[in-house]
Amino acid sequence: MPLLSAKDREYVRDFFNKELQGKVELVLFLPAKAEEARASRENPYLPQMLELMQELTGLSPKLALRVVRPDTDPEVFALYGVPLGAYPVLALLGEGGVDYGIRFYGIPAGYEFRTLMDDLVDVSRGHSRLKPETIRQLADLKTDLDFQVFVTPTCPYCPKAVRLAHQFALESPHIRADMIEATEFSELANQFNVYGVPKTVINQGAQEIEGAVPEEMFLEAALAAAAETG
Amino acid sequence: MLELGSLIESNDGWRLPAGEAGGNGGDGDATHYDVAVIGGGPAGLSAALYTARAGLRTIVLDKSPYAGALGLTDKIENYPGVPGPVRGVDLLKTMRDQALSFGAVYIQETVLSADGRTTPKEIITASRTIRAERLIVATGSLGRVASLPGEERLLGRGVSYCATCDGAFFTGQPVAVVGENEEAVEEALFLTRFARKVHFIVKGHTVRASAELTAELREHPRVTWHERTRVKEILGDTRVEGIRILPSGGSEEILPVKGVFVYLQGNRPILDFFQGDVPELTPEGYVKVNEEMETSFPGVFAVGDLTGKRVRQAVLAAADGVLAALAVERQLRGREKIRAAW
Ligand SMILES: Cc1cc2nc3c(=O)[nH]c(=O)nc-3n(C[C@H](O)[C@H](O)[C@H](O)COP(=O)(O)OP(=O)(O)OC[C@H]3O[C@@H](n4cnc5c(N)ncnc54)[C@H](O)[C@@H]3O)c2cc1C
Secondary structure, three states, rough: OOOOHHHHHHHHHHHHHHHHHOOOEEEEOOOOHHHHHHHHHOOOHHHHHHHHHHHHHHOOOOEEEEEEEOOOHHHHHHOOOOOOOOEEEEEEEEHHEEEEEEEEEEEOOOOHHHHHHHHHHHHHHOOOOOHHHHHHHHOOOOOOEEEEEEEEOOOOHHHHHHHHHHHHHHHHEEEEEEEEEEEOOOHHHHOOOOOOOEEEHHHHHOOOOOOOOOOHHHHHHHHHHHHHHH | OHHHHHHHHOOOOOOOOEEOOOOOOOOOHHHHHHHHEEOHHHHHHHHHHHHHHHOOOEEEOOOOOOOOOOOOOOOOOOOOOOOEEOOHHHHHHHHHHHHHHOOOOOEEEOOEEEEOOOOOOOEEEEEEEEEEEEEEEEOOOOOOOOOOOOOOOOOOOOOEEEEEHHHHHOOOEEEEEEEEEEHHHHHHHHHHOOOEEEEEEOOOOOOOHHHHHHHHHHHHHHHHHEEEEEEEEEEOOEEEEEEEEEOOOOOEEOOOOOOOEOOOOOEEOOOOOHOOOOOOOOOOOOOOOOOEEEEEOEEEEEEEHHHOOOOOHHHHHHHHHHHHHHHHHHHOOOOOOOOOOO
16 A cells, blocks of 8 residues: 555645756665665664655656665765665755755654655755855855754654755755654664754754754854864 | 554644645635634634634634633633623633634644744644734733743753654653643643653642543553642753652652653743744733734734733733734735724
């Protein structure tokens, strides 16, 4: 049975048809084939992630899915900075394979499905919907920043934080932004003492943001992290 | 670990509300209205009555009829035309029915975020995105800031205001829920899916929620009910380790919980759904409005207790709602002057 209902499929198809401009490649990082059965027992979302991405990319000719695995494509993991043991991870590449640094660690399910849809639109257009002043300040950024936004799929406040981080990544070549589904990546969540979401960690803790905050505060934290990191 | 199946169930499918990029709008659409009202107290319901009666497509989004100032009042006997004493929730039901009879749509859902700067205004709840040409905010002033000792310091470290967001982090552990309204009861019931034990701490001897919901919670095998009990402090250094409580007539006790979910009410205007981008406030922290109840965000109106009146009475809140409704009608219908509506 498909994950998306017939009604939702139609809605998404229509939405993509109207909103997508350029092509987007979805690169899905999965475990080695031989590992898959064990990995799926540990993370029951794993098979659904593949299924969902197949269904989604089938809804628009502008979307393409590429599945990579550590045993057959280790160089792709290296190229996009995805640790070999991390899965499922999704990267969105714009027209001509441009990597904006947008990543999903874990399934974009529940509320985060909408985040993925809006991200796909932005990536297909090559620009975000941030305020002009934010975009201007991000363009001046010279320091590499790594955003990790911890979420759960049942958190209605979380998409706002993920969307901001992903749009920041889109606007600045120095920013990489990972959505991290905390129940699937519980070791990472423990490492950063995540007991509430959304929680955004910049540069391994140079700055931390608890909760969904306005664009200006997100930018402030990013600039502060950049100043601290030097 | 959550199962996707349960996720789909609890989230009514792979929800696809209209997102930032737009999507479905236009006439006859269940997501697009002329007027959205946040809050179903006397202020919000009176506004809805007038806009609906004026033929404007109107939706009221209300957290719970029990959650507002009128909803928690046991006896009203000074609301003109309604000989009391009547319970606040009953008076609200009369107002709601009247608004509905003119075609207003009422949905019991908490508004999580609202963008007052754009037009149409975008309003998001847990299960839908609503767009509306005008927004009337009537959420009252029972909001609060972190005030329990330890609460602010341990926020995000075991203190939480959202069980659906954070419940999974407390799988197999004991937690406490502090509150006395419907939201607290619902969230506590949600937590029983994850937590080994849920301590429900209520100041009085009962909660303001439906009898069925309250009974379901009280009878749940993993729930311990602590009534007439005060919270003295949330304990912990870098994360929550316990909660110190004082039962009435008893002595202090420490419950060794890992999470504390707080759903208390205070006396601050409720504006959290603006997520930091709020309209201009008065020096006292209430929403500043002009004589038509419009805020500094064009097309966004604030009515009732939110505006920090010196005298807080249901009939004054209702009157505010009427002023805003007439101004909205004038703006949307392009009239120069407010026409007396009768
Ligand atoms: C104990 C007490 C006794 C009172 N006695 C009287 C009296 O006898 N006579 C009298 O005239 N007045 C009385 N008042 C005052 C009167 O109740 C208030 O002035 C009046 O209720 C204010 O109306 P309101 O619509 O502005 O707000 P409220 O009545 O507080 O209603 C706010 C509504 O907004 C909803 N809401 C809040 N947040 C959200 C959200 N995020 N999303 C969706 N909905 C939300 C709430 O659920 C609630 O339904 C009393 C007040 C109290 C506290």
